[in-house]
Amino acid sequence: MTAFEWLIAPLRYPFMIRALVASALVGGLCSIVGTFVVLRSMAFLGDAIAHSVLPGIATGVLVAGRGDRRSLFWWALGTSILVALGIGWVSERGRIKEDTAIGIVFAGMFALGIALLSTVRGFAVDLVHVLFGDVLGVSVGDLALIAAFGGAVLLFVVLFYKELVLVSFDPTLGATLRLPVAAYRRLLLVLVAITVVVSLQVVGLALMLAMLVAPATTAFLLTRRVRSMMAVGALIGVASGLIGLYLSFYFAVASGAAIVLVAIAMFLLALLLTPRRALLRRPARR
Amino acid sequence: MTRKDEAPVATREIAKRRTRASVVHDANAPAIAARDLAAAYGDRIVLREVTFDLSAGAHLAVVGPNGAGKSTLLKVIGGLLPWVGGTIRVHGHAPRDHLCIAYVPQRSDVDWRFPVTVTDVVLMGLTGRLGPLRRAGERDRRLVADAIERVGLEDRAHRQIGELSGGEQQRMFIARAIAQEAEIVLMDEPLAGLDVPSEADVLALLDRLDRTTLLVALHDLGVAAARFHRVLLLRERMIGFGTPDGVFRPDALEAAYGGCVRMVRTADGALVVHDSACPREVA
Amino acid sequence: MRARHMVLLGSMLLAASSSCVVSQVTVLCTTTIVGDVVREIAGDDAFVTVLMPVGADPHAFQASPRDAIAVEAADLVFLSGAGLEGSFAPLLQAARGRIVDLSSGLALRQHEAGDTDEEGDFDPHVWFDPRNVAAWSETIAQVLAEADPDHASMYRARADAYQKEIGELDRWIRDRVATVPEEARRLVTDHEAFGYFANLYGFEQTGTILPGYSTLSEPSARELAALEDAIRAAGVPCIFVGTTIPSDLSEQVAADTGTRIVFLYTGSLSEPDGPAATYLDLMRFDVEQIVSGLTASP
Numbered sequence: 001m002t003a004f005e006w007l008i009a010p011l012r013y014p015f016m017i018r019a020l021v022a023s024a025l026v027g028g029l030c031s032i033v034g035t036f037v038v039l040r041s042m043a044f045l046g047d048a049i050a051h052s053v054l055p056g057i058a059t060g061v062l063v064a065g066r067g068d069r070r071s072l073f074w075w076a077l078g079t080s081i082l083v084a085l086g087i088g089w090v091s092e093r094g095r096i097k098e099d100t101a102i103g104i105v106f107a108g109m110f111a112l113g114i115a116l117l118s119t120v121r122g123f124a125v126d127l128v129h130v131l132f133g134d135v136l137g138v139s140v141g142d143l144a145l146i147a148a149f150g151g152a153v154l155l156f157v158v159l160f161y162k163e164l165v166l167v168s169f170d171p172t173l174g175a176t177l178r179l180p181v182a183a184y185r186r187l188l189l190v191l192v193a194i195t196v197v198v199s200l201q202v203v204g205l206a207l208m209l210a211m212l213v214a215p216a217t218t219a220f221l222l223t224r225r226v227r228s229m230m231a232v233g234a235l236i237g238v239a240s241g242l243i244g245l246y247l248s249f250y251f252a253v254a255s256g257a258a259i260v261l262v263a264i265a266m267f268l269l270a271l272l273l274t275p276r277r278a279l280l281r282r283p284a285r286r
Numbered sequence: 287m288t289r290k291d292e293a294p295v296a297t298r299e300i301a302k303r304r305t306r307a308s309v310v311h312d313a314n315a316p317a318i319a320a321r322d323l324a325a326a327y328g329d330r331i332v333l334r335e336v337t338f339d340l341s342a343g344a345h346l347a348v349v350g351p352n353g354a355g356k357s358t359l360l361k362v363i364g365g366l367l368p369w370v371g372g373t374i375r376v377h378g379h380a381p382r383d384h385l386c387i388a389y390v391p392q393r394s395d396v397d398w399r400f401p402v403t404v405t406d407v408v409l410m411g412l413t414g415r416l417g418p419l420r421r422a423g424e425r426d427r428r429l430v431a432d433a434i435e436r437v438g439l440e441d442r443a444h445r446q447i448g449e450l451s452g453g454e455q456q457r458m459f460i461a462r463a464i465a466q467e468a469e470i471v472l473m474d475e476p477l478a479g480l481d482v483p484s485e486a487d488v489l490a491l492l493d494r495l496d497r498t499t500l501l502v503a504l505h506d507l508g509v510a511a512a513r514f515h516r517v518l519l520l521r522e523r524m525i526g527f528g529t530p531d532g533v534f535r536p537d538a539l540e541a542a543y544g545g546c547v548r549m550v551r552t553a554d555g556a557l558v559v560h561d562s563a564c565p566r567e568v569a
Numbered sequence: 570m571r572a573r574h575m576v577l578l579g580s581m582l583l584a585a586s587s588s589c590v591v592s593q594v595t596v597l598c599t600t601t602i603v604g605d606v607v608r609e610i611a612g613d614d615a616f617v618t619v620l621m622p623v624g625a626d627p628h629a630f631q632a633s634p635r636d637a638i639a640v641e642a643a644d645l646v647f648l649s650g651a652g653l654e655g656s657f658a659p660l661l662q663a664a665r666g667r668i669v670d671l672s673s674g675l676a677l678r679q680h681e682a683g684d685t686d687e688e689g690d691f692d693p694h695v696w697f698d699p700r701n702v703a704a705w706s707e708t709i710a711q712v713l714a715e716a717d718p719d720h721a722s723m724y725r726a727r728a729d730a731y732q733k734e735i736g737e738l739d740r741w742i743r744d745r746v747a748t749v750p751e752e753a754r755r756l757v758t759d760h761e762a763f764g765y766f767a768n769l770y771g772f773e774q775t776g777t778i779l780p781g782y783s784t785l786s787e788p789s790a791r792e793l794a795a796l797e798d799a800i801r802a803a804g805v806p807c808i809f810v811g812t813t814i815p816s817d818l819s820e821q822v823a824a825d826t827g828t829r830i831v832f833l834y835t836g837s838l839s840e841p842d843g844p845a846a847t848y849l850d851l852m853r854f855d856v857e858q859i860v861s862g863l864t865a866s867p
Contacts, residue, residue, distance in 0.1 A: 013794050014825045039400060069817055118631060126815075128787070136793055137818045160418050166410050169400050175366050176389045177414030177466075178382065224446045226401050245790070252789035 027241030034216035054113025133204035133256035312378025324371030350520035388463030411466035453484025597643035653693035811835035
């Protein structure tokens with residue numbers, strides 16, 4: 001097969017075209033929102049929101065039955081937004097250390113989800129799809145939801161870009177300028193929550209964190225400004241989605257995992273090729 | 287990459303009342319007027335009995351040992367913390383009514399790896415005026431360039447902030463305050479960790495801000511005495527306010543630092559002497 | 570639900586009456602299909618319960634603690650066998666009574682060497698060949714007779730009668746299948762459940778949505794692409810999917826290839842008032858669906 005044929009072969013199948021579009025959209029979206037996740041050290045939060053979606057999905061399965069998958073999207077969306085705002089509220093109170101509070105919510109919600117799902121006899125297949133994605137089953141309707149909500153998230157990022165960057169870098173300046181710093185922080189949490197749900201079908205819960213963090217971190221190594229970090233991150237995310245899916249097609253490996261592995265590979269490449277930027281060493285002084 | 291010092295809880299309540307335009311300054315009122323001002327963290331009173339008037343354009347050094355409440359005082363004046371007793375008036379109004387106050391954080395509180403350049407940071411000072419949905423225009427960019435030039439950073443304007451030296455980092459924040467068109471600038475330990483030349487640069491820059499009301503938290507009494515016309519000595523309560531000679535008397539210094547510090551006036555400045563054999567600890 | 574209540578009742582009776590002699594043999598069956606066949610043989614002479622509820626997918630069944638109680642309380646446990654109960658095999662090992670694998674001794678289908686490995690090597694869907702179910706009834710009658718000699722003659726009589734019915738079923742199926750032209754005898758299903766049926770009645774299993782004998786596997790993109798190619802090349806008019814697993818992927822494939830979805834009962838009976846309440850009904854329903862699906866005009 002020539003290289004061209006190799007590129008074109010998967011495109012003969014409508015399910016592959018849908019999967020490629022979904023992967024590209026999700027890759028780009030995760031990287032853009034992931035820029036803030038990385039810059040604000042929200043990785044743990046992002047992981048927690050992802051895992052906390054499970055009880056919402058489980059409730060949806062119990063209520064609507066396993067046949068109605070579209071409603072699961074709405075259950076997941078509602079749950080993740082509530083959880084995101086809840087985590088924001090808990091950490092604002094400041095009485096418990098933030099990562100402890102998040103960890104408790106995270107583990108508790110996930111366990112609740114497993115418990116609920118286990119009452120559905122034969123839940124193994126559903127759980128596998130939720131954890132690891134189901135990109136080959138993406139329908140046109142699913143694509144529409146991904147595009148619509150992904151687009152809404154991107155719109156908010158564009159509209160409030162400089163405010164979000166400001167409160168991420170210097171919340172005290174935000175307070176000095178009398179900006180609603182807490183509201184922006186909550187907005188960011190909600191955007192992460194929506195991104196997680198939109199990306200579930202492509203990546204799955206278990207690998208969500210990698211998609212949020214890896215392309216953005218790679219871009220961090222390669223750029224010096226937030227704007228370019230976001231743009232480069234988006235490119236890397238889209239590329240990971242597309243390349244990962246092609247690899248999944250030709251090597252018969254799970255697509256979600258393949259996409260994440262490509263993203264990580266790009267990160268490692270960037271790490272090796274860029275001069276030391278002390279990525280992993282934090283400043284010692286308080 | 288965390289913000290070490292998240293804006294404290296109270297800020298969120300304060301910032302809820304968003305005012306677009308800064309309130310009109312009362313011409314008859316001093317720039318800053320505090321009467322028995324007190325502040326607390328939780329139930330712990332960390333600042334009290336602060337009483338002083340500062341006129342517009344004056345430069346005040348706020349000094350005292352660690353934990354004396356210097357940062358707290360600055361944040362209260364800046365409208366970043368609520369106060370629990372007494373009054374504080376900035377140009378005749380409550381601090382949070384003003385958009386013309388700039389706060390320069392301690393260098394250790396800043397994430398220097400954040401991917402922003404000097405220009406980006408200075409531009410942030412304009413965000414309050416621009417509002418969301420609006421992008422910086424030509425006039426705004428010129429304002430930023432002017433501010434950067436005034437602090438002498440024009441050839442570093444496009445560097446990522448982590449590449450700057452300590453002195454340059456301070457100058458950048460001053461440029462941001464200029465871009466913000468701040469009339470009051472609050473600086474928290476701007477000289478910490480700077481070598482002597484950088485210190486001199488920053489102090490020279492501060493001297494040139496002669497139309498700006500300046501409050502600078504310092505730990506170096508010598509600098510405070512030599513370069514500032516007004517000082518405020520704190521140790522959780524205000525010990526003295528006034529000229530350096532008036533405030534840095536032996537009894538006041540003993541009250542603040544536990545008796546092991548003396549100030550000596552020399553011909554061209556002041557010398558602050560620490561008696562290292564002194565047995566009493568500065569608690 | 571009824572099965573669940575019966576299990577609870579049964580174990581309560583057992584627990585409560587340790588000094589009482591339980592007159593009936595307690596029999597636990599894993600799937601509803603096994604349960605139906607065992608009931609045909611046992612009649613009212615044994616106390617028969619079924620582990621899985623109607624509609625459960627045997628490949629993916631998750632046993633609960635209550636199921637463990639039921640297993641422990643039974644005198645006899647009948648498995649469909651050949652790896653079907655793989656997902657809860659450890660539970661069954663803990664049974665106090667005798668465990669009977671109904672498929673042992675049958676000629677089982679296997680994947681050829683070099684194929685992708687699935688959960689267990691054998692095709693467990695033996696009941697789609699009625700002769701296998703006839704063999705089941707033999708085994709069941711023998712085992713029941715050994716456990717309950719008083720009713721041995723009843724069990725024998727019922728087994729003979731049932732085998733006659735199966736003979737009739739087989740003839741009926743051959744008649745119906747004959748109406749499907751040879752080149753149209755292609756089955757595309759959601760998982761490889763119809764191997765024994767295809768072997769016996771001259772069909773070809775052209776492809777499956779989920780690779781292998783179990784519903785727990787995931788197709789790769791390449792496998793899906795190959796399936797769609799096979800569907801188009803063979804010109805099959807419909808895809809047969811079971812009622813026990815969600816059909817989204819099958820619906821996508823059907824939409825992409827312009828084929829219809831036809832529902833069959835594969836691993837479980839229907840509700841008692843449904844079209845496949847017994848094994849014989851299930852076979853008749855499925856064969857009707859297959860025949861009408863393949864012979865209907867597009």
